[in-house]
Amino acid sequence: AGYPEFGRGVQWLLAAEDARPPAPPEPVWSSLALTLRYPTYSGRAPRQLVNPSGAVRALAGTDVDVELAVRRPARAVQVIVVHDQGDLPSPPPPERSDLSQGTDGLWRGGFRMRGPGSWHVLAESDDGGSPRRSAPMALEIEGDEAPEVELLPLPRTQAEPSELDRVELRFKARDDFGIASAVLVFEGPDKKEVRLDAGAPPPRARAWQHRYAWDLSSLPMQDRGQLTYWIEVRDNDPGLGLVALPDPPGKPARSAKMTLKIRDQETEHAENLESLAALRDAAVDLLARRMLTEEPGLARPEEARPVVDAKPAPEA
Numbered sequence: 001a002g003y004p005e006f007g008r009g010v011q012w013l014l015a016a017e018d019a020r021p022p023a024p025p026e027p028v029w030s031s032l033a034l035t036l037r038y039p040t041y042s043g044r045a046p047r048q049l050v051n052p053s054g055a056v057r058a059l060a061g062t063d064v065d066v067e068l069a070v071r072r073p074a075r076a077v078q079v080i081v082v083h084d085q086g087d088l089p090s091p092p093p094p095e096r097s098d099l100s101q102g103t104d105g106l107w108r109g110g111f112r113m114r115g116p117g118s119w120h121v122l123a124e125s126d127d128g129g130s131p132r133r134s135a136p137m138a139l140e141i142e143g144d145e146a147p148e149v150e151l152l153p154l155p156r157t158q159a160e161p162s163e164l165d166r167v168e169l170r171f172k173a174r175d176d177f178g179i180a181s182a183v184l185v186f187e188g189p190d191k192k193e194v195r196l197d198a199g200a201p202p203p204r205a206r207a208w209q210h211r212y213a214w215d216l217s218s219l220p221m222q223d224r225g226q227l228t229y230w231i232e233v234r235d236n237d238p239g240l241g242l243v244a245l246p247d248p249p250g251k252p253a254r255s256a257k258m259t260l261k262i263r264d265q266e267t268e269h270a271e272n273l274e275s276l277a278a279l280r281d282a283a284v285d286l287l288a289r290r291m292l293t294e295e296p297g298l299a300r301p302e303e304a305r306p307v308v309d310a311k312p313a314p315e316a
Contacts (some may be wrong), residue, residue, distance in 0.1 A: 015292040028070060028121050028134040030294035035065040042177050042234045043204050055138035058113050061240025065110040066099065070131070074123040076138035077107045081139070116141050144251075147235045149182075151255035161216060162263045169212045170196075171231045171255060176206040178236040180250050184212060186229035186260075198231060216262060225262060231255040278295050 012019045032051050038044040039061040049056070056064065066079055077099040083093040092115075099109035118136040127131065152170040161167050173179050182198040201208045234250035245251060275280065 005166065009256075024135070026071070026132070028123050028132050029068040030071050032066075032068045035067075037063040037065065039238070039240060041204075041238060052137070055140045056113070056119075057140040057142055059142050059144065059240075060114055060242075061238070062113045063110055064113060065108070067108050068099075068104055068121065069105055070123055072123075073126040074107075075126050076124040077101075077109075078122045079109060079111055079119060080122055080195075081111050081117060081119045082136070083115045083242060086115060091093075092242060113139055113141065115139075141241065143177050144235070144237050146181055146251040147173060147233050147253045149173045149231050149233045149253050149255045151231045151258060153258065155258070160261050160263055163219065164217050167214045167216065167260070168212055169229075169231070171198075171210060171212070173201070173208045173210070173233045175206055175233075175235040178206060179208050180234045180236040182208075182210065182212075183227065183232045183242065184214065185232050186227045188227055189225060196231075204236070212238045219262075227260045228257050229260060 004120075008019075008252055020105045034049040034052060034056065034060050036047045038046070039058055042059055058064070068077075070077065079097045080097060081095040081097070095111065097109050097111045099107040101107050101256045104309075117139050119139055120136045121134040123132045152172075154167060154169075156166045158165070169184065173182060179201045182201065184196040184197075184198045185193055187193050191282070196214075198212045201210070221270070232252055232254050234252050235252050237245065239245040239248050
């Protein structure tokens with residue numbers, strides 16, 4: 001009587017309440033096989049799960065092929081998928097998928113994983129009794145991370161190129177399933193972004209090192225001077241989940257921003273010509289002033305004549 005369970009048992013006895021835990025539902029199937037067919041962009045081979053007992057974890061957009069044998073004869077079998085609300089404004093309605101029975105007595109069908117939630121099987125009895133429902137099994141979505149990109153600084157020899165030079169940009173990109181594209185983005189003094197294709201990565205490349213030759217002579221005149229530039233890459237995620245991608249297609253990632261100062265050779269040449277012209281004019285003016293100015297201590301022409309002795313010569 002000193003145990004707490006005794007007091008609760010007395011209460012249940014006096015209330016004539018059956019406090020035994022409910023019996024687990026009878027399994028609907030006697031055998032179950034799931035085949036996970038991953039999205040094409042992932043590059044993964046199909047995977048089979050036989051009589052799974054835990055959560056099914058896969059990428060969004062994975063097709064799940066179901067093959068099961070029911071314990072009791074059924075006239076219809078359905079798979080019902082219930083999604084979690086998550087970041088959605090309202091929970092999506094359950095998705096129902098009918099299974100078809102083959103000549104071997106197995107029921108086959110499938111559904112597509114688009115978000116986290118659960119799924120269960122509903123079998124309608126042949127004798128018209130109440131439908132049998134299996135215990136729900138969890139669905140978990142495997143994350144597809146955003147890509148990463150690293151832009152390397154320019155060497156010192158290309159620190160201040162001219163508008164006629166070509167600079168070589170080097171960057172590294174990584175993604176868990178594949179890189180789809182790379183773009184060079186720069187903005188001039190007007191803060192207007194200009195986008196240039198930086199090259200196509202190999203198909204389904206998960207790690208990519210690339211060199212891009214940037215021809216500065218192709219820049220518009222108004223964009224020359226001091227530029228801010230960076231590399232933007234996108235992965236190959238097509239956005240097959242319930243939550244749409246914020247900026248499709250793929251998920252973007254940006255490198256750190258770099259600054260590039262471009263020397264204008266035409267302007268420098270014009271400035272040099274102006275400086276030389278100004279120097280020439282100053283030299284001519286100085287020469288003219290010296291030519292028009294009398295040199296100190298310089299005698300006049302008439303003062304420079306020799307003095308002649310006017311005394312008469314002695315007589316012989």
